[in-house]
Amino acid sequence: MSRIYAVVDLETTGGIPKRDKITEIAIVKYDGQEIIDEYQSLVNPERSIPANITRITGITNDMVSAAPKFFEIAKEVIEFLEGTIFVAHNVRFDYQFLREEFRSLGFTFTKKNMCTVRLSRKAFPGLKSYSLGNLIRHFKIEVAHRHRAYDDAYATTILLSKIFASKENKDEVKELVDKALKLVRLPDGLDPKVVAALPEACGVYYFLNTNGDVVYVGKSINISARAKQHFSKQTTKADKLFQKVAEISYEITGSELASLLLESKEIKKIQPEINKAQKTRAYNYAIIKELDASGYMKYKVVTRAKAKEPLSYYASRKAALSHIEQISGIYDLCLKVNDIDKSKNSCFQYEVQQCQGACIGEEPPYIYNERFIESELIVNKIFEDNFIVSEEGRAYNEKAVFLVEDGHYRGFGYINIEDAALGIEEVKECIDYEAISPEADMILRQYVWNNENVDVIHF
Numbered sequence: 001m002s003r004i005y006a007v008v009d010l011e012t013t014g015g016i017p018k019r020d021k022i023t024e025i026a027i028v029k030y031d032g033q034e035i036i037d038e039y040q041s042l043v044n045p046e047r048s049i050p051a052n053i054t055r056i057t058g059i060t061n062d063m064v065s066a067a068p069k070f071f072e073i074a075k076e077v078i079e080f081l082e083g084t085i086f087v088a089h090n091v092r093f094d095y096q097f098l099r100e101e102f103r104s105l106g107f108t109f110t111k112k113n114m115c116t117v118r119l120s121r122k123a124f125p126g127l128k129s130y131s132l133g134n135l136i137r138h139f140k141i142e143v144a145h146r147h148r149a150y151d152d153a154y155a156t157t158i159l160l161s162k163i164f165a166s167k168e169n170k171d172e173v174k175e176l177v178d179k180a181l182k183l184v185r186l187p188d189g190l191d192p193k194v195v196a197a198l199p200e201a202c203g204v205y206y207f208l209n210t211n212g213d214v215v216y217v218g219k220s221i222n223i224s225a226r227a228k229q230h231f232s233k234q235t236t237k238a239d240k241l242f243q244k245v246a247e248i249s250y251e252i253t254g255s256e257l258a259s260l261l262l263e264s265k266e267i268k269k270i271q272p273e274i275n276k277a278q279k280t281r282a283y284n285y286a287i288i289k290e291l292d293a294s295g296y297m298k299y300k301v302v303t304r305a306k307a308k309e310p311l312s313y314y315a316s317r318k319a320a321l322s323h324i325e326q327i328s329g330i331y332d333l334c335l336k337v338n339d340i341d342k343s344k345n346s347c348f349q350y351e352v353q354q355c356q357g358a359c360i361g362e363e364p365p366y367i368y369n370e371r372f373i374e375s376e377l378i379v380n381k382i383f384e385d386n387f388i389v390s391e392e393g394r395a396y397n398e399k400a401v402f403l404v405e406d407g408h409y410r411g412f413g414y415i416n417i418e419d420a421a422l423g424i425e426e427v428k429e430c431i432d433y434e435a436i437s438p439e440a441d442m443i444l445r446q447y448v449w450n451n452e453n454v455d456v457i458h459f
Contacts (some may be wrong), residue, residue: 005030005224006084007160009153009435010094011057013045017100018396021278022070023059026149027080028157032164035157039080040150042067057147070101072235089132089156099200104396108199110224114133115158123166135159151396181352186231188402189246198224203252204262210246219263223250240274255400257414257447264439283438285320287379295365296337296358297372299324311379314439331375334358383407385422388427401427426458
């Protein structure tokens with residue numbers, strides 16, 4: 001059966017799919033030899049088009065005022081794309097906008113897709129730029145209106161035909177096309193329709209056997225791509241999945257942090273037989289306290305087996321040392337006393353006036369130890385402050401919220417954006433509370449530390 005390519009171009013009110021909307025759509029069907037059908041429509045974005053966008057596209061608010069809204073043409077678009085391969089120049093942009101439009105209507109949009117930017121780089125190496133405008137000029141493709149959906153979709157179709165006709169790096173181009181379109185080898189007992197229906201959304205997925213038992217739990221920002229990836233590998237785990245998987249279920253979280261926490265929780269609860277690495281994860285290190293030879297109280301990291309009176313447990317020595325450093329910074333404790341700073345004389349913090357001199361005996365033990373005793377109150381707390389972490393939810397008008405209170409992660413939930421603005425108590429009402437978990441604490445702490453733009457609200 002010959003391949004049919006749907007070459008798509010969209011004009012939008014901006015560049016962010018979760019915020020902006022489509023103002024025009026055009027689709028050109030191409031069978032590899034000739035154009036066989038076309039579809040185009042202005043779209044009422046149900047919001048104002050910014051002036052700078054109008055300057056680029058020529059599409060005005062008056063032009064779209066009487067145009068159909070996206071939900072009115074959604075069925076036409078889906079039917080027109082049926083049985084085709086989605087193609088666009090910088091495909092990620094157009095594909096994500098359509099996915100978001102369908103998501104707002106409660107549907108999952110997923111198709112095999114190809115990018116003519118990537119294909120052009122292989123087919124025509126050495127060009128100064130691979131923007132559509134530059135390629136139109138380079139190949140002298142005639143278009144009447146740049147930055148209008150139909151003209152750009154038509155130009156991209158001509159470009160695709162030139163890519164297929166190119167003799168330079170022909171094998172590499174074919175390999176790239178085959179890679180984008182290749183079918184995933186699936187377990188015999190797994191219905192391909194189940195895999196095809198998996199959403200390209202962030203969440204947690206479950207592989208089940210013929211008895212309905214969960215044998216593997218995973219998480220991804222793209223459930224569909226990640227689930228298929230499992231079956232494309234040649235590993236011992238992939239072999240086990242091939243033998244056992246007969247069904248796939250999933251839970252969309254919208255938030256990457258939610259998927260990390262939910263995956264951890266589900267693995268501990270279900271104990272799937274193929275999740276060996278996480279199932280056997282242990283907290284083999286602990287912080288204890290002791291008195292050094294000079295009378296200063298100190299924290300020490302030991303293995304769990306040697307911890308007679310542990311203050312807190314950790315998955316790694318590095319995590320435990322990091323927590324001691326954090327506590328030392330809050331209470332002006334000496335890192336040399338705590339065996340972290342290995343200086344022969346005074347510690348580095350003393351040199352920059354962040355240590356009061358316990359390292360060289362300048363601060364008496366009885367004064368230093370008062371602060372140490374205060375610090376013990378938070379050693380078994382991963383977090384010093386109470387706060388809420390807020391992330392995107394499962395829909396455009398929803399937030400995923402995560403509660404940290406009394407030093408620990410307590411759970412997460414979802415809340416309408418308008419309700420979230422009412423205050424902390426309203427946010428806390430939507431939280432699905434969980435038992436304190438060292439692993440959940442660490443997941444949230446690492447996520448907040450590694451993502452500078454996380455929205456944190458202290459209370």
